[in-house]
Amino acid sequence: MTLYLVGLGLGDEKGLTLAGLAAARACSAVYLETYTSVTPSRQALETLLGRAVIPANRKLVEQDAESTLLAAAKSGDCCLLVPGDPLAATTHIDLLHRARELRIPIRIIHNASIMTAVAETGLQPYKFGKTGSIPFPAPGYEPETPYDLLKENQKLGAHTLFLLDLKPEEGRYMPIPDAIRILLKLELRRNEKAFTPAGPAKALAKENFGPPPHCLIVPGKLHFIEEETLAFWQ
Amino acid sequence: MTLYLVGLGLGDEKGLTLAGLAAARACSAVYLETYTSVTPSRQALETLLGRAVIPANRKLVEQDAESTLLAAAKSGDCCLLVPGDPLAATTHIDLLHRARELRIPIRIIHNASIMTAVAETGLQPYKFGKTGSIPFPAPGYEPETPYDLLKENQKLGAHTLFLLDLKPEEGRYMPIPDAIRILLKLELRRNEKAFTPAGPAKALAKENFGPPPHCLIVPGKLHFIEEETLAFWQ
Numbered sequence A, B: 001m002t003l004y005l006v007g008l009g010l011g012d013e014k015g016l017t018l019a020g021l022a023a024a025r026a027c028s029a030v031y032l033e034t035y036t037s038v039t040p041s042r043q044a045l046e047t048l049l050g051r052a053v054i055p056a057n058r059k060l061v062e063q064d065a066e067s068t069l070l071a072a073a074k075s076g077d078c079c080l081l082v083p084g085d086p087l088a089a090t091t092h093i094d095l096l097h098r099a100r101e102l103r104i105p106i107r108i109i110h111n112a113s114i115m116t117a118v119a120e121t122g123l124q125p126y127k128f129g130k131t132g133s134i135p136f137p138a139p140g141y142e143p144e145t146p147y148d149l150l151k152e153n154q155k156l157g158a159h160t161l162f163l164l165d166l167k168p169e170e171g172r173y174m175p176i177p178d179a180i181r182i183l184l185k186l187e188l189r190r191n192e193k194a195f196t197p198a199g200p201a202k203a204l205a206k207e208n209f210g211p212p213p214h215c216l217i218v219p220g221k222l223h224f225i226e227e228e229t230l231a232f233w234q
Helices: A018-026 A042-049 A058-063 A069-075 A093-101 A114-121 A145-155 A176-190 A200-204 A224-233 B018-026 B042-049 B058-063 B069-075 B093-101 B114-121 B145-155 B176-190 B200-204 B224-233
Strands: A003-007 A029-033 A054-056 A078-082 A106-109 A132-134 A160-164 A215-218 B003-007 B029-033 B054-056 B078-082 B106-109 B132-134 B160-164 B215-218
Touching: A003 A018, A003 A069, A003 A093, A018 A042, A018 A078, A018 A106, A018 B018, A029 A042, A029 A069, A069 A078, A069 A093, A093 A106, A093 B224, A114 A160, A114 A215, A114 A224, A114 B114, A132 A145, A132 A176, A145 A160, A145 A176, A160 A176, A176 A200, A176 A215, A224 B093, B003 B018, B003 B069, B003 B093, B018 B042, B018 B078, B018 B106, B029 B042, B029 B069, B069 B078, B069 B093, B093 B106, B114 B160, B114 B215, B114 B224, B132 B145, B132 B176, B145 B160, B145 B176, B160 B176, B176 B200, B176 B215
Parallel strands: A003 A078, A003 A106, A029 A054, A029 A078, A132 A160, B003 B078, B003 B106, B029 B054, B029 B078, B132 B160
Antiparallel strands: A160 A215, B160 B215
16 A cells, blocks of 8 residues: 655644645554654644554664554555654655565655744745754764854855754753854864854853754855844844 | 735645644635745635635735735734745745734744755755756846856755746746756856756756646765665656
């Protein structure tokens, strides 16, 4: 039958599209991917869909897909609900490969993603460069890749969106101040003036940004309309 | 009251989210933005919403907003339905500025956009650089900006998404072969090896890509998983 990857968008269960709702209601098994971002509550989804929703952690989706999602999609239609767009910030490409190997048809139902919703800041989405991520540091693991990516984008005057690491199942979400501190630390080490502590970054490092998930945008070269729109937030 | 900008996503009226549907049903005036991309049929939307949907062309949204959308949002809630995400490929930022000047609250209901749905190709969305557009050429108007943008992205190994020009109200949509010919012409003029006619581009220029709207992606440096996923399409 068919494997549906259905985006949940960015908010609660009302972010689901009518097409996504219809697909999920018609499937014989519905899973909720719980490890790449914050999801609507499983109970609210069950009420909306009128059926059981099975939580799917990383192990289920990545290691045990054959005996769960893909087995369900062999015998009936199976739906995996994914926060945001099902292929954007998190690309479930490996799952698509496995489904394809098993000749299971795939249908993607797209939805809103942080990668385009950033436009709400007033920064023009087509002026963003490559998207980065900032992983939780660990002893012996403090990668410089976010700094390299920022420098590359800055060469083009492009804005940079950083997705901040999260482990929803452990209740761990990197807040913006931590991300700023990580970038400031990389700046100290590299000293290439990509992320300077002057003014904004220093002040922001003390703010409270509300509930997670968080992301951090480092603006590139600003068009005057972008500057005007950003001023909405001051 | 409130001005709602509600995304329609990428398909028919079933691309609307439950939140978007509820907002549009509760507004006293509902407009459909008809000039930036293909929209679901107005009749289908009227059936779904159970109310009149007023077509909104560029003149209405850009010049006459004060006497239409914003007047409606002064006296009641007003909704503008926008194809894709309401702020992504087309940024209705000017409208937000005007609403703000009139102290009209704004609510954005995001939805799927071509800017993230490109992930369906197998190319990783976070490896895209700045987004470009290819305008219809006109006598004396053959801008080199798409070529410049492509070169910049290529320096980073980033993929490039080109949105192809369209004038839905005139039934004009740039097809992929025309976009390829425009880029090949720019390559001939500039000769900087950003877009070469070897193999793929030449073959694609003869394909039929189905109904519009179209976009064109020029891949940058490919990760092997991207190569494997792209092979799905061969």
